[in-house]
Amino acid sequence: MRLTPFNVWARWMKRRLPTSLWGRSLLIIIIPVLIMQGAVTFVFFDAHWQKVTSRLSEGLAGDVAWAAESYQDDPTPENLAIIMDRAQRNMQLSIAFQEARTLPEESSRGALGVVDRTLEAALKSRLDQPFWYDTTRYPAYVDIRVQEPDGVLRIIAPRERAVATQAHIFVLWLMIATALLLAVAVIFIRNQVRSIERLAAAAEAFGRGEAVPRFKPNGAREVRAAAQAFLDMRERIQRHIDQRTAMLASVSHDLRTPLTRLRLELALAPPFKRAESMRQDMDEMEHMIDEYLAFARGEAGEPTQSVNIRNILEKAAEDARRAGAEVEVIAPDDLSIALRPMAFRRALNNLAGNAASHGEKVRLSARDLPSGGVEIIIEDDGPGIPDDMHEEAFRPFSRLDPSRSQNRKGVGLGMAIARDVARGHGGDITLGRSDLGGLKASIRLPAGKE
Template identity: 65%
Template sequence: MRSRLTARILARWIKRRLPTSLFGRSLLIIILPVALMQVAVTFVFFDAHWNTVTSRLSEGLAGDIAWAVESYQDDPSPAAFARLSTRAEESLSLSIALQPGRTLPERRRHALFAVLDRSIERALSERLDAPFWFDTTRYPAYVDIRVQVDEGVLRILAPRDRAYATQGHIFLLWMIVATILLTAIAILFIRNQVRAIERLADAADAFGRGADEVAFKPHGAREVRKAAHAFLAMKSRIQRHIDQRTALLASVSHDLRTPLTRLKLELALAEPNSRTAEMKRDLAEMEHMIDEYLAFARGEGGEAVETVQLRTLIDEVSEGAVRAGAQVRVAADPGLTAEVRPSALKRALSNLVMNAAVHGEHVEVAARHRPAGGVEIVVDDDGPGIPPDRYEEAFKAFSRLDEARNQNEKGVGLGLAIARDVARGHGGDVELGPSPLGGLRAVVRLPG
């Protein structure tokens, strides 16, 4: 049980540290096997070839050094040492010098690859009975080996290629270069494939926000092009549906307003009395309801995206709330801009600000940059507010909360629904929460 829990925790830990992007994961799928293969090949090379060759060379060098030490100990006279030194230089490429009265150094510098030192140390330990010391780092082309004898120290300089295989670093260099080259090629090809998917995602996101990327064309792998063609077909169907709906709404708007205009004209010509006044109020309410229904059904309507000054837009919306009798305070940087559909956003903000003005006496509207990117517009009021558990219900179309803010005689429960629909059409959202003023806070978040 404990081992299963440990495995689960380890799997979670690994999963959290894996790349989350398609580019990162694709690169990992290609690079990881290549890296493992390179490590395996390197290990096999060093274990089966380089290490074996180095051991054989070290053993041969250690044998020659043991012969030289024994020959010197058999006859330590200067003449015999001279003959020994000459023979070692000519036959074995060993440079031997006697350092009378010296002792072995106490410290030794270690090579970058510890296997070099281990191989030579093992070979010398097997062949020499006398104390010894060696250094493989002091000279680029030689190995410095010193053996303690009665008269002092025999210092022997041996060519490096006699101690170990010197071509191992070339093999490692080729392995590193090959890995870098394969990685660069993999990055180039994967980036091209991922870029096609990113462009498709950007085109889908732009279409969702109402912007049309005319330059988008399917490219990339066959599957990506197939998805892109499917997206373009879907986009064409949706656009055709929007165009048909817009034409239908224009026709319905005209058909409904014509009889309303005739009724208003007849009432205007009729003698004023209590019944005509009530009928005029009914007609005004009916006209208001039709306007809200059409605004909700119309949605974005095909309006083009523009860069607008948010402060100017908020000031225009706030004028209506001021005329309704509310005290409105606006806090927004005059230079703050956003790419939006002006009329749609103005309609959404007007619904929120007028809703706050109807239910509260003080309204505050603020616009600011978001730390995560984009902008947000905050509308606060000091009205009765809405219970937190009914926030989402307030966004439902035609929802009129009996005990809260959507309860008004002229409304039909579409104000918040229209505001959220507009915000989401821009790629953002609208959220409700408690206001510092004591009422309701509505936050419109828009992407950058």
């Protein structure tokens, strides 16, 4: 796709927009409210405040022009006194004549300049004489001066005669109403998002095999419906797991009973040439039954608890040493994480045993992840597995090339069981090339809750 300026801008915006439902919900509420407030404020100032201010300024400019023209018609003290009296009584204007004075040279204007521009335009349209004005020196008044031949006519007018002074109250009430509206909307959206977050947390915990007994549907009708559907699904899955566990226990008993009888008959039988071979076959059959049942059972019903990673690595190292490998353990003494101990020990023993059976040196290490959680690495110096066959190694009953896949006592379920356990804890297993020259299996587990 050819990049256009619009596409570049869209990608830039997408990278900076919030990704959470909470953040996007806030934007959906805040942006329209701010646009509406800006539009209302603009319309108010353009259609009301400026228009009213313009009318007021024109009225004040007309009164100032009347005073200046009346004085020009009869520039005597008697006429000035009459003008001052009438302006005070009827127009709220305070007029004084400054004899032999000129207009000030300096000028002071307001920060926005809207009032100044409006008043200046009104005075220019009504006065022929030079004038000067100040809207900032006195907070409640406007100072206007008109140049006369023999001096300056100074006029002090109330500020409300030139500008609509109550506009800020409207804007203040508008801001207060907007803040209240946003507060109510934020509280409402937060409650709805919290319901979705609880549902997501419950689903994630159930995926790790953890129980969430206090979870109950709440929030909007659609969210409650989704939560109820999740609870129904969890019940059906749990019922299926319980039925499967009971069936596997029965199958295990039924399979082991004839196997035990065969062992007993073999032990009581007179020595013969094939006895040792038959005993090895029964050992292999028992190991195969254990692997089948472990793969099908998955230890899903086991509760989670905090486990010290170094301790569990040491136990796996002992089993690997019994297989004849030289094992090194590298892990902090205080590194712990919540997991299902029996299931995870089985997965770790499978990986460590697999490494010990194909290499002479095995290294078990663990470390904290910057994003939270733990990474456990099992390495060996064996022949390894080609990169394009890493995923094939995790398939149940999969056997790879002869250099690594001659699972003399198994049926190709060790790696599948290990990945199933890791994913059941919310993590995963990846394969790579070890620094020792062989295979490296990395288990990444998120920080779970006890």
